[in-house]
Amino acid sequence: MRRVKWNRLSHLFRHIGMQTKPKFKTLKMLGVPLTAAALLAVSACGTETTGAGAGAGDRKGDGGAVQTDLPLTGVRWTVESSTAGGKKTAAPKDTFVEIDKKGAVKGNYGCNSFSGKATVKGDSVDLDKLLSTQMSCDAQDFELSLRKAFKEQLKAKLDDSRLTLTTSKGDTIALTSKPVQPDASFAGTKWTVESFTARKTMKPGGSESAQSVPKGVAGKAYLTFGKDGSVRGHTGCNSLNGQAKQSPGALEFGRIATTRMMCQGEAGTVEKQMLKVLEGKVTYTVNGRNLSLTGSAGVGLEATAAK
Template sequence: MDKQRLTLAVLTVLPLVMACGSDTGSASVTSEVSGVHWKVDSVTVDGTTRRAPADAALRIREDGTAVGNYGCNEFGAKAAFTDHRVELTNARQTLMACEPARMAFERNFAATLTDHSLTVETKGDGLTLTTHDGDRIRLTKEKDAPLYGTKWTITALGADGTAASLPQKQQTSTYLTFDKKSGNVTGRLGCNHVNAKATVRDGHITLGAPSTTRMMCDTSLMHTERSLLRLFDGTATYRLDHQTLTLTSANGESAKAVAER
């Protein structure tokens, strides 16, 4: 597990200053792009294309603010549309360090997305944002993931206001799935499989005592497993934001997960 810490920055909500006039083209682009959760597929800079991590996303709200994830860190910004173009400025982000590949993608995505006037092109469920120099971001429209029946891949764990991302190789073996009919949660904690009762009510999930297999794995996997087990046999608040699920226990233990794609 990555030991570097997360320091949350304030994501400032900034109002959109609307331009006067009757730019019907701009209004059309705004309606097509705003209010949609866009999954980032790739970023191309100087002719080199990098595939996006699962977390990378963008949503431009109707109030003229933009929020999303660069691939590691969450961000917020001001968004303004003019004549088939959009510009994101005054960006603020969290300060979490992830594995090198994620951070390399994040640097390219953030530099391409913000403080540029980007040409907006939509086609079906796809969106392409292109800079004056030809660098581009490709995105795809996504529907919200339901809590039940979704395989939630754990991507980060936290405690006492700090969080650390899981290495990519651990994420394939660390996940939870909630079943509404049985009222159970099943999954894998990095090493062992788990099964427990799960009662969902009023923004909270009460996880019962976990039943697990008894394999032994390497130290990092067992550390991840022990951290996740502290969420069980208690009640955690949950926040579902499109394709992201966050669980936070009363003692400050937290887990962030994304819907498997």
């Protein structure tokens, strides 16, 4: 009787063992895909986070290249000149622009000082809410031109210590971060003629036209003034010499003699324009390395000190 019961119990245990073993196998098989799925999920989350973080705070231009702001803040930019409608005009002394790191801008137009807000995004510069003093100045042409340019969004080009701001019309403002150089000496300097000017009225703000020296004659026309009142130079075709009585800010030319070469085309035109300026009483200004001569009839020339 005991033997039969034991056999039955043994059979029962074997039966239970056979049923239990497959259950352990099933759990082990399910454990593998669950672990792989979890790893894939973690990997996917990590990839998404990295991708989002890489682009945070960056602006991208064409081709996906990151666009960074030009380093224009914290620098005193001295305005050297402006070129509008093909005419280059030297800036008055102490004309400057300075933007701080918080976006505040201050400066001087050449007569009146100004302040406001500035935004630099990539190579674009916006000057906004500019307030200025209201002093009356003898010559406001440069200031009015600069005020007009600063109302536009400007494109900036930075080359070492030199900054160029360009308007939508292609007019430019040249600035530098280098210390301001002293004025070139009026006497003894070789002044290379760059352009000729003509005013319809001698009053401040009067309309003015300008014509650059043609490329074929560029660099050939120049003037040199001596401390003894002498003047010599070249018209781009003939040599010249004469006398000019000097007083503060003014010259009075005597007869100007030239050599007798026949001048035609561009060289002949430049010679006529130059000799017309060198007649009678003429006012002059030296600003840095730039010289301006203006006759009583409103005709004049712009020249630059040779290096």
